[in-house]
Amino acid sequence: MKNLVLKIILPFLLGSCVSYQARPLSPDTGDADFVGRSLNDAGLRSFLQEQKAGQGSWNVDSLALAAVYYNPDVALARAEADEAAAAIQTAAQRPNPSLTLGSQFASSMVGVTPWFAAQSIAIPIETAGKRSRRTEQALAMAEAARWRVASRAWMARSRVRAAMLELHSARENIRLLETEQKLHNEAINKLTAQMEAGDVSPFELTQARLSLNRTRLNLQDSQRLAATGEAKLAVAVGLPLNEIRAAILDFTHFKKLPNMDVTTGRRRALTQRADLLALLSDYAASESALRLEIARQYPDLRVTPGYDYNQGQNRWQIGLNVDLPLNRNRGPIAQAEARRKTAEVKFLAQQRMIQGELDIALAAYQASRAKVRTAATLAQEASAAAGTTDRMVEVGEVSALERTRRQLEASNANLALMAATLESQAAAGALEDAMQSPLR
Numbered sequence: 001m002k003n004l005v006l007k008i009i010l011p012f013l014l015g016s017c018v019s020y021q022a023r024p025l026s027p028d029t030g031d032a033d034f035v036g037r038s039l040n041d042a043g044l045r046s047f048l049q050e051q052k053a054g055q056g057s058w059n060v061d062s063l064a065l066a067a068v069y070y071n072p073d074v075a076l077a078r079a080e081a082d083e084a085a086a087a088i089q090t091a092a093q094r095p096n097p098s099l100t101l102g103s104q105f106a107s108s109m110v111g112v113t114p115w116f117a118a119q120s121i122a123i124p125i126e127t128a129g130k131r132s133r134r135t136e137q138a139l140a141m142a143e144a145a146r147w148r149v150a151s152r153a154w155m156a157r158s159r160v161r162a163a164m165l166e167l168h169s170a171r172e173n174i175r176l177l178e179t180e181q182k183l184h185n186e187a188i189n190k191l192t193a194q195m196e197a198g199d200v201s202p203f204e205l206t207q208a209r210l211s212l213n214r215t216r217l218n219l220q221d222s223q224r225l226a227a228t229g230e231a232k233l234a235v236a237v238g239l240p241l242n243e244i245r246a247a248i249l250d251f252t253h254f255k256k257l258p259n260m261d262v263t264t265g266r267r268r269a270l271t272q273r274a275d276l277l278a279l280l281s282d283y284a285a286s287e288s289a290l291r292l293e294i295a296r297q298y299p300d301l302r303v304t305p306g307y308d309y310n311q312g313q314n315r316w317q318i319g320l321n322v323d324l325p326l327n328r329n330r331g332p333i334a335q336a337e338a339r340r341k342t343a344e345v346k347f348l349a350q351q352r353m354i355q356g357e358l359d360i361a362l363a364a365y366q367a368s369r370a371k372v373r374t375a376a377t378l379a380q381e382a383s384a385a386a387g388t389t390d391r392m393v394e395v396g397e398v399s400a401l402e403r404t405r406r407q408l409e410a411s412n413a414n415l416a417l418m419a420a421t422l423e424s425q426a427a428a429g430a431l432e433d434a435m436q437s438p439l440r
Contacts, residue, residue, distance in 0.1 A: 034240065035240060037070060037238070037239050037240060037243065038239075038243055039058065039066065039239065039243055039247055043069070044066060044069050044070075047065065047069050048062065048065055048066075051065055053065050056248075056250075057247075057248040057249065057250035058247050058248065058249055058250060059249075059250040059251075059252065059253055060157075060160060060161050060164055060253045061253075061438075063160050063164065063233075063237055064156065064157035064160045064161070066237050066238075066239070067156040067157065067159070067160050067236060067237045067238060068153045068156055068157075070237060070238030070239060071152075071156040071236075071237070071238045072238060073152050073155065073156065074149065074152045074153050074156055076152075077145075077148050077149040077151075077152040077153075078149055080145050080148070081142065081145035081146050081148070081149050083145075084138075084141050084142040084144070084145035085142045085145070087138045087141065087142070088135065088138040088139055088142055090138070091131075091134040091135045091137065091138035092131065092134070092135045092138075094126075094131065095124040095126065096124075097121050097122060097123045097124065098121070098122045099119070099120075099121050100118075100119065100120045100121070100122070100306075101117075101118075101119050102117070102118045102119070103115055103116065103117050103118065104116055104118065116308060116309050117308060117309050118306065118307070118308035118309075119306060119307050119308070120304055120305065120306030120307070120317070120319075121304065121305055121306070122302045122303070122304045122321065123302065123303045123304070123305075124300055124301070124302050125300060125301040125302070125303060126300050127295075127298050127299070127300055127301065128295035128296075128297075128298040129295055130292060130295045130296065130300070133288055133289075133291045133292035133295055134288075134292055136284075136288040136291070137285050137288035137289050137292060140281050140282075140284040140285035140287075140288055141281070141282075141285045143281040143284070144278045144279075144281035144282050144285065145278075147274045147275070147277045147278035147281060148274070148275070148278045150274035151273075151274035151275040151278060151436070153274075154274060154433075154436045156236070158429065158432070158433050159236040160233065160236045160237060161253075161429050161432075162232075162236075162426075162429060163229060163232040163233035163235075163236045164233060164249070164251065164253075164254075165254060165422065165425055165426060165429065166225060166228075166229040166232060167226060167229030167230060167232075167233055167249070168251040168254050168422075169225070169229075169418075169422045170222045170223070170225035170226035170229050171222075171226055171251075172418050172422075173218070173219075173222040173225075173415070173418065174219065174222045174223060174226060176411065176414055176415050176418060177215055177218055177219040177222060177415070178219065179411055180215050180408065180411040180412070180415070181212065181215050181216060181219060183404055183407050183408050183411055184208065184211055184212035184215055184408070185212065186404050187208050187401065187404045187405065187408065188205065188208050188209060188212060190399075190400060190401040190404060191204060191205045191208050191401065192205060194401065211408075230244050230245060254421075254422075254425050257369055257372065257421075257424055257425070257428065258428070258439040258440055259439075260362075260365070260431065260439055262362065265358070265362075265431075265435050265437075266358060268435055268437055269354050269355075269357075269358050269434055269435040269436070269437075270351055270354060270355065270358075272436075272437075273354060273435070273436045274436055275350065275436070276347070276350055276351065276354065279343070279346050279347040279350055280347055282343050282346070282347075283340070283343040283344055283347055285343075286336070286339045286340040286342075286343040287340055289336050289339065289340075290333070290336040290337060290339075290340050292336075293329060293332045293333045293335075293336040294329075294333060296329045296332065297325055297328050297329045297333075298325065299322050299323040299324070299325050300322075300323070301320065301321070301322055302320070302321035302322070303318070303319075303320060303321075304317075304318070304319040304320070304321055305317070305318045305319075306318070306319070354434065357430075357433075357434040358431075358434040358435065360430075360434075361427065361430040361431040361433070361434040362431060362434075364427040364430065364431075365424065365427040365428055365430070365431045367427075368420070368423050368424035368426075368427040369424055371420045371423070371424070372417070372420045372421055372424050374420075375413070375416050375417040375419075375420040375421075376417055378413050378416065378417075379410070379413040379414055379416070379417040381413075382406075382409050382410040382412075382413035382414075383410050383413070385406050385409065385410070386403070386406040386407050386409070386410040388406075389402060389403045389406040390403060
């Protein structure tokens with residue numbers, strides 16, 4: 001009888017098993033994958049089409065999507081989300097029955113075989129909806145993991161934007177400082193001629209040379225920042241440096257300062273940020289965990305039908321196994337309640353932190369925009385003064401050196417305007433991070 005049971009059950013059990021699939025991993029594999037990454041990758045192009053992103057020049061939005069595609073932090077979050085999703089299947093599974101096969105030997109038996117077989121099956125029956133509670137908890141945890149993918153994706157976008165702004169800042173400063181350097185050289189040539197004619201003192205020429213040296217040092221700093229900015233952008237996207245250097249980058253994102261609906265932005269930040277929604281899902285999971293522990297106050301049942309063959313007789317039995325709930329699962333229930341309270345405090349604390357981040361970022365953005373308006377006015381005034389000086393030089397009212405000085409003042413005003421604009425763009429980035437939503 002025992003052999004018959006084995007012949008029936010074992011093929012069924014073994015036939016439904018999942019086989020192991022080897023996936024060897026080595027450092028060389030990871031390095032080869034990174035070196036082979038490209039902005040022309042077919043998978044990336046397909047991903048951009050799915051997201052309805054343009055595929056011409058690379059701006060903040062398209063490079064942010066490339067970062068989502070390549071960035072290792074986002075890839076890790078996706079893997080964690082897949083792991084959490086796989087746990088749903090585990091939570092929803094019914095517990096397996098257990099089969100007991102045994103035999104006994106009776107030495108006092110005469111005329112009949114001293115061996116007899118016994119088999120029994122324990123069939124677990126979960127009570128109080130425990131499987132539903134487990135599944136609810138797993139679903140909430142999977143939802144939290146998906147929101148954390150979105151949060152990591154936003155962090156990747158934030159790093160891309162910051163790196164692009166730094167690179168744009170460096171390139172714009174290089175352009176303006178090269179113009180200023182030419183003006184300083186022009187002023188020095190004119191001062192040298194006037195000094196030789198006895199019209200200016202050597203001190204004035206020395207001051208002009210010091211100003212030129214400062215401009216040259218600032219230019220070298222900007223060139224250094226441009227080089228490191230390319231490297232930072234490559235790291236933020238998750239690409240080799242040569243791919244960024246070969247890409248056509250579009251910086252029009254930084255040409256304008258968008259407005260913001262404060263009420264809508266504040267509500268969005270406090271209700272729709274991905275990290276906040278992840279904590280909300282964590283709270284839902286803790287509630288499901290508490291309901292599960294409360295359900296565990298009620299014991300599960302194990303029905304145990306059995307069979308044995310003894311002295312030529314077939315004997316059938318049925319039994320019931322129940323744990324006695326003497327402790328009423330009080331310890332795990334108390335722990336689950338404490339975890340729910342912790343999840344609630346985390347959620348509320350994150351809301352308060354977001355509120356503070358938003359207030360600071362909004363104040364900085366509004367102040368920086370006011371500074372941009374002032375700098376723009378000063379730049380316009382300096383440009384107008386330079387134009388007036390040009391006309392005065394043409395009629396012989398002032399010297400050509402005075403025109404160069406007015407042009408230097410206009411150049412300095414343009415540099416100040418550029419600095420204020422980039423400062424305002426950095427504040428806009430902080431405001432976007434506070435809301436986890438782009439300003440349009």
